[in-house]
Amino acid sequence: MPKPSIFSKDYDEKMRKRKRNRRIAVLIVLIVAVIAIVIASFSSKIGVNVKLGMNKIKGIVITRMNKDSTDKTNKDSNNNSKVKNEETGNNSENKNSDAVVQKEEVKKEETGEYTVKLPNGEEIKLKYSAINNEKNYIEVTPKTIVYDISPSKKQVVVLENGTQNLILFDINGTLNDISKKEYMSSKGTVFSKDSIIKTNTSFIWCALPKFINEDNIIYQSQLPWFNKGSIKYIWKYTISSKVHEHNLNGGLGEVFGADIKYGKLYSDGLEVIIDGNVKIVK
Known part of the structure; x- marks a missing residue:
């Protein structure tokens, strides 16, 4: 402005x-x-x-x-x-x-058997089971055969009918006659099994074999006497030494009686009931 x-x-x-x-x-x-x-x-x-x-x-x-x-x-x-x-x-x-x-x-598990002929000519079958070729004995036939299988099931002992021969088989079915063929008395007299059985067919030279471990088998016999009637003695055969004896170790000495039965098998021996008395045989 x-x-x-x-x-x-x-x-x-x-x-x-x-x-x-x-x-x-x-x-x-x-x-x-x-x-x-x-x-x-x-x-x-x-x-x-x-x-x-x-x-x-x-x-x-x-x-x-x-x-x-x-x-x-x-x-x-x-x-x-x-x-x-x-x-x-x-x-x-x-x-x-x-x-x-x-x-x-x-x-x-597979099963098999060995067919073998005993010294008396009788044929028997040893039956076994096998796992990975690991064999274990399970049975022996025929049923008339008296036998026992070892604790490891690797051995079988058979009592031959008539002859009273004691036959041992290993796991391969190999036969070994372990019979006590003769008995020598304290006087030096020798008695033959075959002659004694032939003379007295009821005489018990060997009966009821039983393993007490892998190295020892016991059986019953009227030896060392021939005139004591029903009295039987416990004998033991040691496989490793091939020795038969009736003076048993463990302080038992002679074990005998009229009625002998086998009981349980323990790690330290077999229970044996003799006329009602229990003993452990090693």
């Missing part, structure tokens, strides 16, 4: 109006400035917030993408592991199945 002339009749009025307008203009400028400052400050804050918000959103998106990627990787890994586990499981099941089959095969 131009400055009014001092010669104007309303000079004072115009000057007051001019000053008022100037004050209004200054006030407007100040208001505009304040508004501008406020708007600039607000805009700056909004921009920062927007930037932070965008960064936050970006971070969330990236995190989510990473998580999805990780989940996918883990899922693929789990699937692979599951497949491997299933394969391993199947292999394990197959192996276990094979192991069971093999175990069954290992435990498969």
